[in-house]
Amino acid sequence: MPAPQMWSPRTPPPGPGEPAPVTPAAPGPATGSGAPGGAAEAGDLARPGALLGRGGPEEPGRPATGTASGATATGLGTSTGLGTSTGLGTSHVPGAVPHPGHAPAAPHGPAPQATALNLLVIEDDPVGPFTVSELLHTAGTRVRIRTARNLTEAERLLTDDVNCILLDLALPGRDPDDELAALRALLRLAPRHAVLALTASTHAERAAEAVRVGAQDYLFRDELDGRLLSRAIRYAVERKRADTAQYKLAESRLRAQENARLERGLLPTPLLDGSDLRFAARYRPGRSRALLGGDFYDTVRTPDGTVHAMIGDVCGHGPDEAALGVELRIAWRALTLAGLCGDALLTTLQQVLEHERDDDEIFATLCTVDIAPDGRRAELSLAGHPAPLIARAGGPASLLAYESGGPALGLLPQTRWPRRRVELGDAWSLLMYTDGLIEGRTGVGNQRLGQEGMTEMVNRLLTTGLGGEALLEAAVTEARELNGGELTDDVAVLLLERTGRATAP
Numbered sequence: 001m002p003a004p005q006m007w008s009p010r011t012p013p014p015g016p017g018e019p020a021p022v023t024p025a026a027p028g029p030a031t032g033s034g035a036p037g038g039a040a041e042a043g044d045l046a047r048p049g050a051l052l053g054r055g056g057p058e059e060p061g062r063p064a065t066g067t068a069s070g071a072t073a074t075g076l077g078t079s080t081g082l083g084t085s086t087g088l089g090t091s092h093v094p095g096a097v098p099h100p101g102h103a104p105a106a107p108h109g110p111a112p113q114a115t116a117l118n119l120l121v122i123e124d125d126p127v128g129p130f131t132v133s134e135l136l137h138t139a140g141t142r143v144r145i146r147t148a149r150n151l152t153e154a155e156r157l158l159t160d161d162v163n164c165i166l167l168d169l170a171l172p173g174r175d176p177d178d179e180l181a182a183l184r185a186l187l188r189l190a191p192r193h194a195v196l197a198l199t200a201s202t203h204a205e206r207a208a209e210a211v212r213v214g215a216q217d218y219l220f221r222d223e224l225d226g227r228l229l230s231r232a233i234r235y236a237v238e239r240k241r242a243d244t245a246q247y248k249l250a251e252s253r254l255r256a257q258e259n260a261r262l263e264r265g266l267l268p269t270p271l272l273d274g275s276d277l278r279f280a281a282r283y284r285p286g287r288s289r290a291l292l293g294g295d296f297y298d299t300v301r302t303p304d305g306t307v308h309a310m311i312g313d314v315c316g317h318g319p320d321e322a323a324l325g326v327e328l329r330i331a332w333r334a335l336t337l338a339g340l341c342g343d344a345l346l347t348t349l350q351q352v353l354e355h356e357r358d359d360d361e362i363f364a365t366l367c368t369v370d371i372a373p374d375g376r377r378a379e380l381s382l383a384g385h386p387a388p389l390i391a392r393a394g395g396p397a398s399l400l401a402y403e404s405g406g407p408a409l410g411l412l413p414q415t416r417w418p419r420r421r422v423e424l425g426d427a428w429s430l431l432m433y434t435d436g437l438i439e440g441r442t443g444v445g446n447q448r449l450g451q452e453g454m455t456e457m458v459n460r461l462l463t464t465g466l467g468g469e470a471l472l473e474a475a476v477t478e479a480r481e482l483n484g485g486e487l488t489d490d491v492a493v494l495l496l497e498r499t500g501r502a503t504a505p
Helices: 042-046 132-139 151-157 181-189 201-213 226-266 319-337 342-356 450-462 468-483
Strands: 117-122 143-148 164-168 194-199 217-220 278-284 295-301 307-314 364-371 377-383 389-392 397-399 420-423 428-433 491-498
Touching (some): 117 151, 143 151, 151 181, 181 194, 194 226, 278 295, 278 468, 295 319, 307 428, 307 491, 319 342, 319 364, 342 377, 364 428, 389 450, 397 450, 450 468, 468 491
Parallel strands (some): 117 164
Antiparallel strands (some): 278 491, 295 307, 307 364, 364 377, 377 420, 389 428
């Protein structure tokens, strides 16, 4: 019997009156899997890409058969392995033109796979009618499975690489009256792992309670299939990650709030009851998102009517320097209320600094002013600190001249700090500050604001009628603007004003 007349894209159909080419038929049936003369193995159905029917190289004198990526070629035969079909088979022919009406197959190669997960199944009958591995295999999900019959076995298998735990709620717990005893024990055992609760659909209340207790989701055994299980596993893992991130964020916010309350509590409250002096202060730490830095200040009035003011600066900007500044401030207040002042007070403060600092190179500058009860004169002591600025009634602000100050605390042992008497007058404003205010740049090259620049700035602000907190806020804001951004050092500014019988500047 003559072979059927077939033509491929390379051999177009004959024209009118032309004889049709004859393609000799190859002996034996064609195969769909590429194996010689046989059906695809059963294992091919479980492999990714088995449905692509990979064929081997064509043999001489044998028609091309099987399904693969590329163009179509002619051939006869019965394809076996994925079913039986008759007609034209397809095979990969490099450079062939696709046959009209046949779309090219997808490029040959393994499909992209999702990241494999590790699942721990805790069930007292892991080989019963519910088999997790079979369900996931059917869904094509890449999950490595470990099985445990109870929590004791689960504890041995529970490692950090386990992504999710599937727990059968029917598993008996230690408390027979608690249906979720096993779940509660598991959550204590694995607080960082995602947990799925498995139960029957008739126990919907128990399933919902499991989520309230701490499981990420629940599944009904009698409604479960491979795709649902695969989706639930990945959802539980991502929800656990989101829950953990939310918990850490809330914990961080709570810690920040506690630190803020602590730092606010460490800032001083002036003790000026019975005094006619007006007090104002501004404080800006150099550390980002901090409320307290290494600068410190305080003001107290002793029973004799004397007002004692102090401002200081611990070298550095970290939390250790801030803590040391608080210790020095509290020590200064206690010593002042105990009656110490001048050289005796500074000597004792240096001893406190030497005992409390973590490094022998840590030092602190300090300025103290003791204002007499009548408010017209004061005693000034400087320990490596810049001199205060004073504006008397009817005159501009100027630096208090002081040439015989002592070194910063912590630099030299057995040092003396002399005091100088200063006449204040009837009405005045006394501005005490740390070097963070004067070390900012002015926008002209590397030029610093300095004490002269600060004096000019304060005088300009005084002519506008500013005073008190408004004056301090304007001064710090202008210094920051001149610097072209936030000042890198801590800034503390303290202002004491006395109106007297005249109007303060």
